[in-house]
Amino acid sequence: MVAATQKATHEQTKNHNKRLILKTIYDQPETSRADIARMTGLTRPTVSSNVAELIEEGLVEEIGQGQSEGGKPPILLSVVDDSRHLIAIDLADSEFQGAVVDLRGRVIHRECLPVNDSDGEAALQVVYELGDRLITAATRPLVGIGIGAPGLIDAQEGIVRKAVNLDWQDLPLRDWLKTRYGLPVHIANDGHVAALGEYIFGQVRKTPNLVILKVGRGVIAGIVLNGRLHYGDGSGAGEIGHVKVVEEGVLCRCGHRGCLETVTNSRAIVERARRIAESDPDSTLHYLASRLEAINLERVLQAFLAGDKTLQPIITEVGCYLGMAVAHLVGVLNVQCVLICGNVARFGEPLLQPIRQEMRQRSLAMLANQTYVGLSNLGQDIVLQGAAALLLANELGLV
């Protein structure tokens, strides 16, 4: 809106043009100055002077000659993928993950620190420790730090409004990290950045309308509309994990009963699996349960993938509930691409089938039939990739 009602100043224009040129080079495997001029509508001298600056800064390089179209063969340009490093951090799970990645989101170095039951100040210290290690591991100039965090995150102000699991409230994490590291920092909800990661690095790259349903400890949807992340007025878009789906259901950590999260998150699956393991001798987890060994999501998943039939009803039921949620997403947004990610997505096709079936039975056929429901191929790195995408978008204009 601002763009439409304000004429750009010279400095803004220059910056805009340079970003536009960098983005054009980034989006093509290889391109020439003439291509850029054609694609952007900018003049050749403007393209040339900006490309010279980008080469000078090491972000772009000349990679050889292209096909001649009559005259002198053009010199091809490409972004130098490892000319910068980005720090990407995922605070959504019981271990904090971090990575140094290059401009294409390729992981150069990883760090992982257990949070266990740390919260408040202690959890913050784990973030600092993670940040310190990653900064040390980076070997290129840093673009900044991108973070995906659970809960209500005000991305604009860089404040964690409320993260129940970490017992953080109104925590100005962005500014504290900025001060500590002297780098640009961007932070957003883990589901939100996951959607951005999918939009930039995923198999459905640049699909303008896209929903990522992240199902792990929490259940959250990340929504990209017209190529832009939809945060919501209170930073809470996609908080479908706390919409009631079971009347008189179990108590949720949000204070309500029967939220979607209570019947679909990793904890719900583990608890149901534990009950089955205890009571059903056919369960491959029965022996573990009787030995009081810990049954966790990883073990449930391994048992399920190995063919333990006693677990199928759990996954079917989780899929049905998720399918109800997807039906509402279809009804509200009519977005034709819905991808599931997060720990629970690892149950794969047996989880997708009931999701698809419920979606079709519970929403307008013409819309449901056009809606693809699948798995994200970014796997467990989706939030890291998304955190990197958040940085690329905000610092380099590459989204």
Added chain:
Amino acid sequence: MVAATQKATHEQTKNHNKRLILKTIYDQPETSRADIARMTGLTRPTVSSNVAELIEEGLVEEIGQGQSEGGKPPILLSVVDDSRHLIAIDLADSEFQGAVVDLRGRVIHRECLPVNDSDGEAALQVVYELGDRLITAATRPLVGIGIGAPGLIDAQEGIVRKAVNLDWQDLPLRDWLKTRYGLPVHIANDGHVAALGEYIFGQVRKTPNLVILKVGRGVIAGIVLNGRLHYGDGSGAGEIGHVKVVEEGVLCRCGHRGCLETVTNSRAIVERARRIAESDPDSTLHYLASRLEAINLERVLQAFLAGDKTLQPIITEVGCYLGMAVAHLVGVLNVQCVLICGNVARFGEPLLQPIRQEMRQRSLAMLANQTYVGLSNLGQDIVLQGAAALLLANELGLV
């Protein structure tokens, strides 16, 4: 996206500047050339020559002198509200409504034609008859024809993909009307244009994120995000009327059972009221029912507003179901302004109360507490106003 990757040509720039200037004048009660230059960042000569053209075209007029800020007092400019007429058409209900309106959406002339059970070709003839009458009634140069229609409407292509009640399928209504009248025509779903109407002419004007829930014969949400109507990939955004809310519910015209529409639309209310009227002698409609007189929504509404307590449970139940839907809207979109419109909205506060209550019990408290649920003040004209807004947006760039 196109705008960001293409440099504007001279002609586009000129057009863009003129629209920007018109919009600036339209958005202020009064403004001067200097104000416009300041607000748009355009040069004074550019502003002056474009304003001269707009005055020449009769769209803008000089309305006197403003306060001097030292030098010569500025000449104030204003849009001439009745310099153009717009034809607005609402095909969503059992009577087709049409109006000639001015540039502020004020109704100059109305027409209304019963559709009864006409469909297919017969219903199309009613549209033509309505169009003919409105064109005749207009007394100013016409901007064009804007239409809100029920069902899946491809606004980009101007095609009615599917309107069950009218038995229209893949009907190129825009092009047929363009050919018949030689005027620009724009068409979109009635719920979608209602949201646009609210955005331009409603009490929450220019609230960038906004949901209009239209409850009448159909139940549809119109969604404005970042000041733009969200149509959805298949033109079906907001089709929440066909999301299942009752397991094993009654058959819906969409082919599924238990859709939101089946328990909240005007027909559902009338049918329940009829059953109560027949069986409960306390019902003020009992006498009518025993006389086999038609019980319709209007009579139910009048009885309810006159204090008939037997109808309260119906309205409470309808409100509860709508509240469930609003909880999902809050969860998905986190839009803080949800307005109810359509025939059923006329039940007023007694309908709003259960909606608000269910929304709060069924979605994250922090988000629900920030969400305003109220009635649109555009009343029964909201689709007409929206159809006019659709034209203003597309033909004059005033949105």
